[in-house]
Amino acid sequence: MEPILEVRDVRKSYGDFVAVGGVSMSVPPGSIFGLLGPNGAGKTSTIRMIMNITAPDTGEIRVFGHPRTGDDLRRIGYLPEERGLYRKMTVMDQLLFLGEIRGLKRAQLVPEVERWLERVELTSWAKKKVEELSKGMQQKVQLIGTVLHKPDLLILDEPFSGLDPINQELFRELLQDYRSQGKSVVLSTHGMELAERMCDHICLISNGRAVLDGELREIKRRAGGNSFRLLAEGDLERLKTMPEVEQATVQNGEVKLMLRPDADGADALRQMVGFLKVREFRSEEPELEQIFMKAVRDAA
């Protein structure tokens, strides 16, 4: 299937500072694509180039199967990193305006906006000014503004910032609805745990470079062969000194272990029994966080 969005080796520098030093990614139709990485990794810079807000120094951006043109932007819904709303406008006026600049007619818009406000439980706030809303509510208003014109591609920069878990769940449902219509969502986040729940494709960015890119399940499967969960008592810190262990995270007496690809699980267990009282040891899918740390280390 032809990707909805394709970024080919895009680079962007500001003076001596390299914001994006070669990012490639490919977003298939019907997917929720996570652009992941710590703060300052180059996520927003990449998104701004996709949206034609800044121009890349080199590289190519293709959407809907061809090099991006100005008109393509109208088929994209974009949610900038925080704010992005007129503070003094009422929620209703704001959303009608955002629909109208996409060429929608007021008559169709009003019921559509009302339906959306109902869905995100903001109906009673329709006549309030944006500045009177909490950050989470503003984020919901902004998301509605992004999807009103039913774009084929959604690009959301940090959509979960300022949202409580209940609203995060609401966003997840909305995005999954969106995907089920065969449309794609690209979202950026620095929350790995969140991305793991939301996304089916990911691109990991670190220091302006993509270090990992692909289907989340596949990435996990590839990385997963040598991940284990260990329940044990004793000197857990000593695990980190074992040559077979690549990574060990201890949490509440539970250890997440990632062994070197060539290491054998049974072998390692035999050694551990020597200094630990092992109660449970089982093979497990690694967490994204672990995969990410490993990828960053490998890239360095």
Add this chain to the structure above:
Amino acid sequence: MRLENVFVILKREYLQRIRNKGFWIATLAIPLFVATMTTLPSLLLLKSHTHQTIVVVDATGRGVGEALKAQVEKAKTAAAAKPAEPAPRRKAPGEGGESRLADFAIETQAPAADPQAQRRQLDSRVRGGKIDAWVWIGQGALADEAVEYHARNTTNLFTQDALRGDLTEVVRRMRLQQAGLDPARMEELTKRVELNPVQVPGTGTSGGGLAGMIFAIVLFLLLYMSILIWGQQVMTGVLEEKGTRVIEVLISAITPFELMMGKLLGICLVGMTQLGIWLGTLVVLTAPGLVATLAFLPPGLKLPALTFGILANLVLLFILGFFAYATLYAAIGASFNNLQEAQQVASVAVVFIVAPVMVINPIINDPNSTMAVTMSLIPLFTPLVMPLRIAIEMPPAWQLALAYVLTLSFVAGMIWICARIYRVGILMYGKKPTLKEIWKWTRYA
């Protein structure tokens, strides 16, 4: 350029501002303020008629005190005979007693043997509130000695002015008599000559000297304020969109040029709405019937009427003036990240708006001087200088036409350059750009 996109932006800009309470407060408060400031002082003065009881000690021995008493009585009856004339203008001595701001009840006293005791006694009467003041007319008053006025309050300038007028009148007569001249004859011979300005029909638009000048200045100030206020609004509007990142969403839907034009046209319409209300108020206020009853203008001064020709020119000049400056403000707003940074550069633009203020007087005095004509043809000054000239005297058609052509070309050029700066600037964040960098933006393809 898609017009429907421009219209959506225009509609938002216009409605958001028109729905704002602050807009209506400012729009209605300014005419109200101006009307109050022009009529209230006159009204207050009219109502603040004072009455003083004064003791006059006449040390001249020539009956100045008695003559003053008679003069004051004469003035009082003259004022009572003409109660319908409300003009509060201060009259020159001898010009007639109508609408005096003070009248007096006078008690005369001969100087006592001990003048110090008499003075002390009079002072105590003032302190006791029995009289308001006492006046000492010294021996040399008929020569050039000043007359003393002793009162609790010596800042009552209008009251003193009335008294001084009466005293002067009395003393002048006596001096004339002393010199063997007939005062009545003298008055007749030394009467002021009145100058009655009559405009040659078909040469101008204003109705009279002073009124025409006030009229021109009012029109000038209205345009000046509108252009300044709404030009700045364009700048703050652009900065808001930049600061809230709304701009990034807008630019994904419409082009920067559509956005800029929609914003300029929308805010221009808001300015025209306001200007329309102000000019409408002026039309009503200067309607002949109303002026007679409302405005307390001295007789002989009539306000010029706002003709259709003047109104049409004003509106056109406002639009041109607005675009000449607002495009600049849009480019400045787009180039910087916050109000503080932008304001420093915007103050440069203000210089061009303020410059015409400094030549108001010479232009009003001679609207056809080389300086006035030249300035009214320079595009950045045309929108402010031309209204001044039009209000005084309609300039020749070729000058108007030339001014419009020049300004229109200038505005077109401004839109072209500023749109280019705007397009690049609105998406620039971070470092404050130098003027050189901004200039470079205009040459990006």
